[in-house]
Amino acid sequence: MATIHTPAEQKRQGIGQGLLQGLGVTLKTMLRPAVTQQYPHVKPDLPARTRGVIALKESNCTVCYKCARECPDWCIYIDAHKESHEPASGGRARSVKVLDRFAIDYALCMYCGICVEACPFDALFWSPEFEYAEYDIGSMTHEKERLEEWTYTVLPPPALEVGAEPAVEPPPAEAAS
Amino acid sequence: MSDLVFLAQAGQSVVDQWTSNFWLAAIVKTVGVLGFFLVVPLAVGYMEHKVLAHMQARLGPMEAGGFHGWAQLVADGVKFIQKEDVVPAAADRMVFSLAPGVALVPYIVVLAVLPLGSEVFALNLDVGIFFVMAVAGVGVLGVLMAGWASANKFSLMGALRAAAQLIAYELPLVLASAGVVMLAGSLSLIDIVEAQREIWYVVPLFPLFVIFMIASLAELTRPPFDMPIADSEIIFGAYTEYSGLKFAFFLLSEYGGIVVLSGIASVLFLGGYLPLPGIPIPGPLMTMGKIFALSFVVIWLRATYPRLREDQLQRFAWVALVPLSLVWILGVAFVKVAVD
Numbered sequence: 455m456a457t458i459h460t461p462a463e464q465k466r467q468g469i470g471q472g473l474l475q476g477l478g479v480t481l482k483t484m485l486r487p488a489v490t491q492q493y494p495h496v497k498p499d500l501p502a503r504t505r506g507v508i509a510l511k512e513s514n515c516t517v518c519y520k521c522a523r524e525c526p527d528w529c530i531y532i533d534a535h536k537e538s539h540e541p542a543s544g545g546r547a548r549s550v551k552v553l554d555r556f557a558i559d560y561a562l563c564m565y566c567g568i569c570v571e572a573c574p575f576d577a578l579f580w581s582p583e584f585e586y587a588e589y590d591i592g593s594m595t596h597e598k599e600r601l602e603e604w605t606y607t608v609l610p611p612p613a614l615e616v617g618a619e620p621a622v623e624p625p626p627a628e629a630a631s
Numbered sequence: 632m633s634d635l636v637f638l639a640q641a642g643q644s645v646v647d648q649w650t651s652n653f654w655l656a657a658i659v660k661t662v663g664v665l666g667f668f669l670v671v672p673l674a675v676g677y678m679e680h681k682v683l684a685h686m687q688a689r690l691g692p693m694e695a696g697g698f699h700g701w702a703q704l705v706a707d708g709v710k711f712i713q714k715e716d717v718v719p720a721a722a723d724r725m726v727f728s729l730a731p732g733v734a735l736v737p738y739i740v741v742l743a744v745l746p747l748g749s750e751v752f753a754l755n756l757d758v759g760i761f762f763v764m765a766v767a768g769v770g771v772l773g774v775l776m777a778g779w780a781s782a783n784k785f786s787l788m789g790a791l792r793a794a795a796q797l798i799a800y801e802l803p804l805v806l807a808s809a810g811v812v813m814l815a816g817s818l819s820l821i822d823i824v825e826a827q828r829e830i831w832y833v834v835p836l837f838p839l840f841v842i843f844m845i846a847s848l849a850e851l852t853r854p855p856f857d858m859p860i861a862d863s864e865i866i867f868g869a870y871t872e873y874s875g876l877k878f879a880f881f882l883l884s885e886y887g888g889i890v891v892l893s894g895i896a897s898v899l900f901l902g903g904y905l906p907l908p909g910i911p912i913p914g915p916l917m918t919m920g921k922i923f924a925l926s927f928v929v930i931w932l933r934a935t936y937p938r939l940r941e942d943q944l945q946r947f948a949w950v951a952l953v954p955l956s957l958v959w960i961l962g963v964a965f966v967k968v969a970v971d
Binding site: 473476477479480481483484486488489490492 | 682684685686687688689690693931932934935936
């Protein structure tokens with residue numbers, strides 16, 4: 455392998471050795487397999503927890519709007535309405551927020567992940583999916599159905615370290631089902 | 632004096648054996664040379680794409696044509712044809728349009744005397760290698776014309792660099808081939824090949840071979856001697872203002888130049904169509920193999936070395952290459968006289 459020489463050493467060796475070493479390096483590189491991945495034909499070999507896109511587990515969402523408010527470039531759209539219903543056992547009417555629309559404009563999103571951090575109920579996840587390119591900037595806004603699909607490839611959270619406090623809740627993916 | 636007096640008598644081309652009709656033979660030879668010029672440089676260009684890519688741990692073109700991107704240069708050609716042909720407003724239109732042709736044609740003409748086999752060639756000139764050197768030197772005129780006519784400072788800089796480089800390196804190139812001519816005792820390329828039946832000249836004249844290859848690289852303005860098109864300094868030198876088909880002509884003349892100078896080097900030093908001892912391979916295949924091997928070396932050097940500085944380049948030619956080749960020619964002359 456090429457080693458680093460001091461200027462004095464280089465002078466003693468002359469220029470020939472360095473030139474030959476250079477030829478050796480390129481020839482060796484040529485004979486080794488290329489590192490290129492033929493992407494559309496061969497799927498890239500990505501880490502399982504790649505942060506490709508942000509996905510939404512709708513059933514975990516309580517419509518608290520925290521993600522939308524924390525988002526630095528306002529790319530999350532949330533529409534919801536309030537429904538109230540009388541409990542069968544009587545008493546005052548209970549109200550619940552129902553999510554109508556949850557959309558992320560990926561033309562604006564800068565993949566900072568603050569929404570994932572801000573979500574108090576584990577409704578937002580980093581998903582390894584990355585193939586959602588569109589031909590039109592308007593189509594870059596993806597609705598909650600699409601965001602839901604991306605959760606299918608999210609791995610369960612890693613196991614707790616040895617000696618850590620036990621988890622209070624079961625993992626969110628199981629809680630939803 | 633008849634036009635044909637200077638034609639050598641030794642060796643007869645396959646075309647002349649097949650027909651004695653002058654015009655038919657001329658047409659067949661022209662088509663053959665043109666076909667060779669349009670196909671082989673493309674193959675070398677494709678080889679450059681692939682070799683350069685793999686030396687940088689990449690794959691190079693993989694899509695065009697299906698199998699490992701073999702049709703990439705054909706696709707490039709189609710793209711160049713479709714592009715708009717821009718001529719700068721201040722340019723000298725006539726000279727600007729003529730320049731790519733002037734750069735391209737000399738290499739086609741040189742191919743006419745390049746022997747692929749003992750009987751596969753278009754012309755066997757008595758003055759073969761002299762003719763090659765004279766005609767190949769015309770190419771720089773095309774670059775000068777391009778640089779001057781573009782009305783662009785960078786183009787002019789590039790053209791002047793190219794001219795200075797050609798003057799500096801034409802000398803070692805001619806001196807290196809002079810050593811071969813002295814040893815072979817003939818200027819005809821066929822005779823030079825035949826004179827190597829005992830031993831290829833690369834063995835006794837190895838330093839001259841190295842000098843010839845270095846000077847060829849500089850003649851072709853290939854890296855590490857590509858100051859005339861140094862893109863980080865002068866954009867693209869004389870070709871800066873060119874687009875479309877005219878630019879493609881310059882590119883073609885560069886790859887054609889690689890083929891021609893590899894061919895000449897293989898004839899002068901590697902025994903041209905002579906096969907390796909004990910391996911019966913037909914002459915033309917042998918020549919092609921040597922041309923591609925030398926082209927590979929040219930590409931290999933491009934992948935390995937960075938560009939020299941302009942003054943280093945001139946210094947290297949005048950201080951190192953010219954004296955070295957002169958000394959070797961003297962040596963060859965002494966040995967030749969002593970042996971005879």
